[in-house]
Amino acid sequence: MSELTLPGERLEPAPLAPEIAPRPRLIPLQIDPLIDAIASFVLDPARQGDILLPRLPKAARAGAKRMLFEGRNATTGKWEALQAQQTYAELQAAVQLSNRGGPINAIEFSEFIAKCHELGDALGVPPDLPDMPEALEQARQLDAFAGENDAQLSITLKARSVPWGVDFLKQQAQAAGFVPGAEAGRMVLLYQDVEQPSAPLVHLQFDSRADLADGASAVSHATLLLEVPQSPQTLKPYARMRQAARELSAALDAAVVDDNGMALSDAALDHIERQLGRLYEVLEQRGLPAGSAATQRLFS
Numbered sequence: 072m073s074e075l076t077l078p079g080e081r082l083e084p085a086p087l088a089p090e091i092a093p094r095p096r097l098i099p100l101q102i103d104p105l106i107d108a109i110a111s112f113v114l115d116p117a118r119q120g121d122i123l124l125p126r127l128p129k130a131a132r133a134g135a136k137r138m139l140f141e142g143r144n145a146t147t148g149k150w151e152a153l154q155a156q157q158t159y160a161e162l163q164a165a166v167q168l169s170n171r172g173g174p175i176n177a178i179e180f181s182e183f184i185a186k187c188h189e190l191g192d193a194l195g196v197p198p199d200l201p202d203m204p205e206a207l208e209q210a211r212q213l214d215a216f217a218g219e220n221d222a223q224l225s226i227t228l229k230a231r232s233v234p235w236g237v238d239f240l241k242q243q244a245q246a247a248g249f250v251p252g253a254e255a256g257r258m259v260l261l262y263q264d265v266e267q268p269s270a271p272l273v274h275l276q277f278d279s280r281a282d283l284a285d286g287a288s289a290v291s292h293a294t295l296l297l298e299v300p301q302s303p304q305t306l307k308p309y310a311r312m313r314q315a316a317r318e319l320s321a322a323l324d325a326a327v328v329d330d331n332g333m334a335l336s337d338a339a340l341d342h343i344e345r346q347l348g349r350l351y352e353v354l355e356q357r358g359l360p361a362g363s364a365a366t367q368r369l370f371s
Contacts, residue, residue, distance in 0.1 A: 101152065102139050103365040105358050106213060107165035108180070108206040110187040112196045114160055117145040121155040123162060126193040128186045134179030135172055137368075138186070139165045164190060164198070169217060170371055174210035177203070217369055220353055222299040224309065224343065226316045226335060227292055228325035234289035235323055237281050243322040244275055244293075247315050255279040260315060262306050272302050273312045293319075294330075300370035303362030304351045309344055 102109060120142065131138040141150045142159030153159070166183040168175050175183075180203055191198040241251075241258065249258040252271075256279030259271040274296040281288040295312055302308040320327050327335045351361055359366040 101364065102141050102150070102163055102165040103368075106168055106365050106369050107139065108168055108175075108183070108201040108209070109163055109165045110184075110201060111199045112162040112164070112191060112194060113199075114162060114194070114196060117158045117160045118194075119155070120153045120157050120159060123159065123194075124153055124155060126190060127153075128190065133166045133183035133186065134176070136170070136175050136179050136183070137167045138183065139167075141165075162194075162196075167368060168206060168210035169213040170369060171217070171221070174214040175207070177207065180206060213369065216357060220300070220350060220357075221370055222347075222350060224297040224299060224312070224347075225330055226295045226312060227328045227330060227332075228295070228316065228319055228323060229328050229332070230291045231324050231326055234291040236287045237277070237284075237290055238286035240277060240290060240293060240323065243319060246322065247318045249275050249315075255282040260311060262302065262308075270301075272306060272308050273297050273315060275315075292325075295319075298370070299347065299350060300354065300359075300361050300366050304360070306362070309347055313340060 123142065127140055128138065131140070140153060141163045142153045142157070143150050143161040143163075145158040145160040150163070151157070153162075164183075164187050166175065166180070184200060184203070187198045187200060244258050247260075249260050251257075252259045252274070256277050258275040260273040260275075262270060262272040275293055276296055277293040278288075278290045281290050295316055297308055297312050299308075316327050319325060329335050329339075354361050354366065359369060
């Protein structure tokens, strides 16, 4: 693609509204007030995780929205995922306010509140609940922000002459650092992070039917994909994508084109990189840097 395409053909991220400025966070948590509505339960006396865990809702969802649970460790004072042998002085239940499926609605939020009441009854502790109108407004603002700043970049490799055999394409992709993906017709370039398992940085997508057929089945194009909010800027995912495009273009004798089949020049790719810099800044200002756990949840 020759431009950084955002919904509504926005080429520059929208400025932040002051009322949704990021709130400071002292420690990184799985539950995040930027994207979650949170109910809390003060546990007096403190209780062990093996008592709390069986009382959590069997289905950790409110409609289509995910629910999360964390406890404040009575010894360390830190919030963490519940562990059976640890003791907790407080419990939090949260529901994600928005994702690519849209913002939470009143029915889903009411289901979350009902599950919090059920949990409170099971624990003998009244929950401190979030305000519904405030949470729904926050969800709408999150959804608008995500819609304005979501971006997927693609670079297509098109055979200049004869198509490639699937096995040959996969061999060249592996030489460029890609590994097989979870689905047919997909390979991924992974990044390593000491704090979390390997995750996809750049995807390579090609004809899944050809991949499932004979290894000599021909394909004439393959597409590199980058989910911008999903990958940390520090890993330079766009530079890795461009490098992969150069290596595969040479190995496959392929033209580098956009999704309309138009040639992508270095100048066009440089222009996209400058636009990406502005998008990264907006995500950072919102408290949702690219590749962070909260950002990955919001843009999924």
